[in-house]
Amino acid sequence: MDDLMTVVDWSRWQFALTAIYHWLFVPLTLGLSLIVAVMESLYLKTKSEKWLAATKFWMTLFGINFAIGVATGLILEFEFGTNWSNYSWFVGDIFGAPLAIEGLVAFFMEATFVAVMFFGWGKVSPKFHLASTWLTWLGASISALWILVANAWMQYPVGMEFDPAQMRNVMDNFWALFSGIAINKYFHAVCSGWALSGVFVIGVSCWLLYKKRNEAFALRSIKVGGWIGLIGLLLTMWTGDGSAVEVTKHQPMKLAAMEGLYKGSTAQSIVAAGLVNPDKRWDNNEDEYLFAIEVPYGLSILAKHDPNAFVPGIADIINGIDVNEMGDTVNTVSYAERIRLGKLSHEALRAYDIARANHDAAAMEKAENDLRQYYPYFGYGYFNSVDEAIPPVAVTFYSFRVMVVLGSYFLLFFIVALFAAYRKDWLQRINWLQWVAIVSVPLMWICSEAGWMVAEVGRQPWTVQDLLPTKAAISEISSASVITTFWLFAVIFTVLLVAEVSIMLRQIDKKSQKNLEIDNAH
Amino acid sequence: MIPLLRGVGASISSTSRRIWSLYYDGFRSMTVGKTLWAIILVKLFLFFVVIKLLFFPNILKRDFDSDEDRANHVRQELLENHRKTPPL
Numbered sequence: 001m002d003d004l005m006t007v008v009d010w011s012r013w014q015f016a017l018t019a020i021y022h023w024l025f026v027p028l029t030l031g032l033s034l035i036v037a038v039m040e041s042l043y044l045k046t047k048s049e050k051w052l053a054a055t056k057f058w059m060t061l062f063g064i065n066f067a068i069g070v071a072t073g074l075i076l077e078f079e080f081g082t083n084w085s086n087y088s089w090f091v092g093d094i095f096g097a098p099l100a101i102e103g104l105v106a107f108f109m110e111a112t113f114v115a116v117m118f119f120g121w122g123k124v125s126p127k128f129h130l131a132s133t134w135l136t137w138l139g140a141s142i143s144a145l146w147i148l149v150a151n152a153w154m155q156y157p158v159g160m161e162f163d164p165a166q167m168r169n170v171m172d173n174f175w176a177l178f179s180g181i182a183i184n185k186y187f188h189a190v191c192s193g194w195a196l197s198g199v200f201v202i203g204v205s206c207w208l209l210y211k212k213r214n215e216a217f218a219l220r221s222i223k224v225g226g227w228i229g230l231i232g233l234l235l236t237m238w239t240g241d242g243s244a245v246e247v248t249k250h251q252p253m254k255l256a257a258m259e260g261l262y263k264g265s266t267a268q269s270i271v272a273a274g275l276v277n278p279d280k281r282w283d284n285n286e287d288e289y290l291f292a293i294e295v296p297y298g299l300s301i302l303a304k305h306d307p308n309a310f311v312p313g314i315a316d317i318i319n320g321i322d323v324n325e326m327g328d329t330v331n332t333v334s335y336a337e338r339i340r341l342g343k344l345s346h347e348a349l350r351a352y353d354i355a356r357a358n359h360d361a362a363a364m365e366k367a368e369n370d371l372r373q374y375y376p377y378f379g380y381g382y383f384n385s386v387d388e389a390i391p392p393v394a395v396t397f398y399s400f401r402v403m404v405v406l407g408s409y410f411l412l413f414f415i416v417a418l419f420a421a422y423r424k425d426w427l428q429r430i431n432w433l434q435w436v437a438i439v440s441v442p443l444m445w446i447c448s449e450a451g452w453m454v455a456e457v458g459r460q461p462w463t464v465q466d467l468l469p470t471k472a473a474i475s476e477i478s479s480a481s482v483i484t485t486f487w488l489f490a491v492i493f494t495v496l497l498v499a500e501v502s503i504m505l506r507q508i509d510k511k512s513q514k515n516l517e518i519d520n521a522h
Numbered sequence: 523m524i525p526l527l528r529g530v531g532a533s534i535s536s537t538s539r540r541i542w543s544l545y546y547d548g549f550r551s552m553t554v555g556k557t558l559w560a561i562i563l564v565k566l567f568l569f570f571v572v573i574k575l576l577f578f579p580n581i582l583k584r585d586f587d588s589d590e591d592r593a594n595h596v597r598q599e600l601l602e603n604h605r606k607t608p609p610l
Contacts, residue, residue: 060554067558074569081580089582089596118555119548123540167593167600346601353597472600475581485577492568499561507554 008474010482011083014489016456018075020449021493025069027448030144030190031197032062033137035228040133042224044126053516054221058201059133060507063118068500070110073147075489083482087463087473093170094160095150098177102146109139144193145186152182154464155455156250162375164352164368169467181250184242185455191235192451195410196444198229202417203441206434208512209427217516219428222421230414237407241302248303248311251465253389254458256314257396259299262288264313266323270298273401276394282315282386314393318386333377335386342381345374379467388469391460399453406447413440 036059043051077099080088088095116124116132124132153159159176160169171177202225205218247255260276261268274292297307304311310323320334333341348370355363383389413436420426420433427433459465463473552559582592 064554064558067555067562070562071566071569075573078569078574078578081583082578085581086596086599089592090600115545115548119544123544123547165593166589167596349597350601353601476599476603477581481577485573488573488577496561496565503554503557 003479004471004474006479007477007482008471010479010486011079011474011477012470014083014482014486015076015079017486017489017493018072018079019452019456021489021497022069022072022076023449023452024445024497025065025072026144027189027193027196028065028200029062029069029140030137030193031195031228031232032058032065032200033133033140034194035197035201035225036062037130037133037137038224038228040130044130050217050220050516054217054224055133057217057511057516058221059117060511061204061504064500064504064507066114068496068503072493072496083475083477084463084473085475087468090168090468090473091154091157091464092168094153094157094177097171097174098146098150098153102143102150105139105146106143109135109142113139141190144190148186148189149177149182151455152179152185153177154462155185155459156181156246157464157467162371162378164349164371165356179246180242181246184239184246188236188239188243188451191232191239192448194232195229195236195414196232196448198225198227198232198414199410199437199440199444201225202229202413203437204508206427206437207508210431210434210438211512213512214516215428219421222417222427226414226418226421229410230418233407233410233414237411240407244302245305251459252312253314253317254391254396255303256312256317257391257393257458258400258454259311259313260288260393260397261299261311261313262315264311264316266300266310266327267297267308268299268303268311269294269296270302271295271401272298276397278394280393282318282390314390318389335380335389338377338380338389339383339386341374341377342379342383344381345371345378346381348374376466379462379464379469379472382469382472388461391458396454396458399450399457402450403447403454406443406450410440410444410447413437 036055039051039055039058042048043055080095113132113135116129117136120129120132156179157169158179159173160171162168163170202222205221205225208214208218244255247258256262256264259271260274260280262280262282271289271292272295274294275290277287277290280286280288299311300307300309303309309325310327312322316322317332318335320332320337322330322332324330348367352364352367352371355361355367380389416433417427417437420430461469461471463470549555549559582595586592586595
């Protein structure tokens with residue numbers, strides 16, 4: 001018999017590989033569609049061919065990204081049905097609704113408006129064409145909404161009730177899906193796409209400046225990309241702050257892992273840079289960090305918007321210790337107790353099944369009441385020890401720092417790029433600035449993927465927070481088949497990625513050799 | 523009434539022709555798009571025919587006929603599979 005954790009680990013690697021690959025395309029679709037829509041609006045407003053040329057240039061790159069990326073998300077849904085069938089059944093009613101809406105919206109909006117956007121030049125009125133371009137952006141953004149709502153529900157499951165007869169959660173309040181976690185996550189992800197696309201546009205434009213091609217065109221693109229990127233990044237930071245507050249409320253263990261914090265305190269500092277101690281455990285006295293540069297009050301401000309607030313560490317959460325707003329130490333439910341209550345919820349479910357088989361209504365009602373009482377801890381019943389409930393601290397800690405450090409760098413990047421773009425000849429003359437912009441393009445993707453690693457590794461061991469750990473969500477499949485398909489995907493995705501990058505580079509080179517400076521406005 | 527219906531019919535027919543021509547001419551005049559469509563078609567074939575059919579069956583749909591059977595299987599998995607559920 002296969003080792004359970006081998007199947008779980010390979011399935012997680014496979015899902016991570018697919019999700020990371022899918023997310024290479026999504027943020028560029030979300031942001032570049034906006035940049036193209038703004039450029040086309042400028043074209044319609046000014047009637048200047050220079051904006052038409054800019055719109056068509058970036059629209060081609062949008063099309064390449066869209067074509068290679070389309071349908072890559074479907075693989076994730078295949079994996080739900082094969083690798084994660086227990087999970088799919090357990091949450092089907094909740095998770096299915098947003099995904100079904102996403103499928104319909106994405107298909108109809110994209111099939112219609114993307115086609116008009118690419119094929120409609122000269123065939124539909126300029127205003128209708130512009131409307132289609134904006135609707136392509138809107139369609140992509142709405143499509144992302146449903147995926148992110150579904151993801152947020154896994155992190156903070158609300159708006160449902162568990163039906164023991166069906167063995168699944170049944171939605172009882174659709175609007176509860178739009179929780180604070182969902183709203184922050186949505187805008188955080190979508191606006192990060194604007195920032196990523198801004199960096200992409202600036203990077204490609206700087207390459208044109210380096211090659212001394214279409215310099216006026218490149219500067220115009222840098223201004224549009226720079227402003228949209230800057231606005232997107234500021235909104236990403238703002239919603240990131242909102243996400244930190246929500247995570248503190250609903251996933252305090254994730255926040256503690258992001259910080260590598262084992263013993264919390266009031267006026268808790270944040271680690272700006274550091275190395276976590278690999279020997280540190282929640283129940284030993286090792287130091288948390290090998291070295292750390294700390295910012296006083298930082299974590300209290302980030303987590304609770306109060307410099308003196310208490311932020312619990314991993315050991316505090318496991319021991320069920322918190323400090324309330326009055327500064328009094330209070331007891332919460334310890335993890336040992338959660339495991340006990342989780343096992344009681346399993347017992348209640350077993351009792352319900354026996355009662356149902358015996359048609360014993362009174363026993364069914366009693367079991368159902370017990371289950372309702374213990375259900376918030378259902379997932380903890382799968383653990384043998386509290387250690388199993390702790391996320392991988394090092395990966396979460398370092399991913400968070402990669403995201404924050406690169407995010408801060410890109411704030412500076414946009415400010416400098418915009419400043420230079422409005423100064424006469426700066427960007428054309430200063431070669432190293434051009435190279436910094438070109439090299440920054442892949443860094444933005446690393447920043448974006450690191451954000452997802454914080455979100456998804458930090459919520460381990462849960463597929464559905466507190467209710468279903470990954471090891472219970474997995475199907476009865478062999479590790480050999482998962483390993484085979486992992487490598488199959490690795491090959492397919494690498495080939496597709498190489499194809500995209502080479503087609504895109506070829507198009508950038510080819511199109512930029514033409515004169516894009518035509519301006520018939522005067 | 524009949525002339526009105528004829529008018530509506532003619533309008534629908536003209537709109538359909540325009541939509542057809544939008545897609546037809548669009549696909550015909552593509553340059554880089556042809557390569558992209560080739561990639562999309564190969565990709566969809568790989569995803570839906572090779573990967574989905576050979577490697578990624580929906581286990582609960584394939585192995586069970588009714589929702590009740592599926593629920594019972596998941597119940598068994600979540601409560602009685604002791605690799606996953608350590609006893610009290």
